[in-house]
Amino acid sequence: KFVINLTNSDIHTVFAREYRRWIKSSQLNSWYGIDNFEHAVITQGTTEAFDKFYLRNHQRRFRCFRGEYMYHQLTWRYAWSHQWAFIEDADLDANDAVVLSYPFADTGNRHKDHDWLLEQCTQLGIPVLLDCAYFGICHGLEFDVRYPCITDLAFSLSKTFPVAHARIG
Numbered sequence: 733k734f735v736i737n738l739t740n741s742d743i744h745t746v747f748a749r750e751y752r753r754w755i756k757s758s759q760l761n762s763w764y765g766i767d768n769f770e771h772a773v774i775t776q777g778t779t780e781a782f783d784k785f786y787l788r789n790h791q792r793r794f795r796c797f798r799g800e801y802m803y804h805q806l807t808w809r810y811a812w813s814h815q816w817a818f819i820e821d822a823d824l825d826a827n828d829a830v831v832l833s834y835p836f837a838d839t840g841n842r843h844k845d846h847d848w849l850l851e852q853c854t855q856l857g858i859p860v861l862l863d864c865a866y867f868g869i870c871h872g873l874e875f876d877v878r879y880p881c882i883t884d885l886a887f888s889l890s891k892t893f894p895v896a897h898a899r900i901g
Contacts, residue, residue: 744773744774747774748772748773748774749772751772751887751889752766752772755867755887758867760870760871760872761867761870761871761872761873761874761875762873762874762875763875763877764874764875764876764877764878765876765877765878766875766877766885768877768878769877769885775886777888778863778865778886778887778888779803781861781884781886782803782804782807782831782861782863782886783807784884785829785831785859785861785883785884786807786808786829788859789829789859790814791827792827792828792829792859793814793815793816793817793825793827793828793829794808794814794815794816794828794829794830794831795816795817795818795819795824795828795829795830795831796816796818796819796830796831796832797818797819797820797832797836797838797843797845797849798818798820798838799836799837799838799839800831800832800833800836800837800838801831801833801837801863801865804831819845819849824852824853824856824858825856825858826856826857826858828856828858829858829859829860829861830849830853830858830859830860830861830881831860831861831863832846832849832850832860832861832862832863833862833863833864833865833866834846834862834863834864834873834875835866835870835873837863840866840870842873850879850881850882851879853879853881854879854880854881857881858881859881859883859884860879860881860882860883860884861882861883861884861885861886862877862882862884862885862886863886864885864886864887865886865887865888866888867887868887868888868889
């Protein structure tokens with residue numbers, strides 16, 4: 733039984749463990765490989781997870797598909813003044829870093845080139861952040877995160893639960 737005790741200094745660790753357990757217990761979607769991710773942390777929503785990914789990969793060219801969550805393009809263009817390109821506009825390069833949402837932001841489904849992209853990123857050693865913000869409100873999807881290129885998974889609680897102002901992801 734999960735008991736909330738806000739005076740527990742280890743509550744963030746307990747919360748992250750229980751959240752992972754909740755993800756894996758989904759009967760609406762299937763997960764493969766989530767246990768391969770050793771660390772789980774609480775962030776200020778998916779936005780902080782994105783920013784941390786950008787910081788760790790700041791010397792790389794950022795990439796995403798057209799139709800991806802606009803935050804990435806705006807951040808790369810204005811906050812970072814960094815080189816970036818849509819995946820459709822240039823060949824992938826070993827010095828790229830990729831953000832991919834699943835379900836895909838523009839359609840709510842798997843992007844038609846989802847598997848191709850993850851295979852290419854694995855071959856080239858390109859780090860990928862998989863944005864799973866809408867995991868809690870989708871169904872019938874298989875989340876295969878066993879690709880070695882996937883370095884980060886980002887989740888949002890505010891899409892599933894009424895906690896938009898809590899800023900937890």
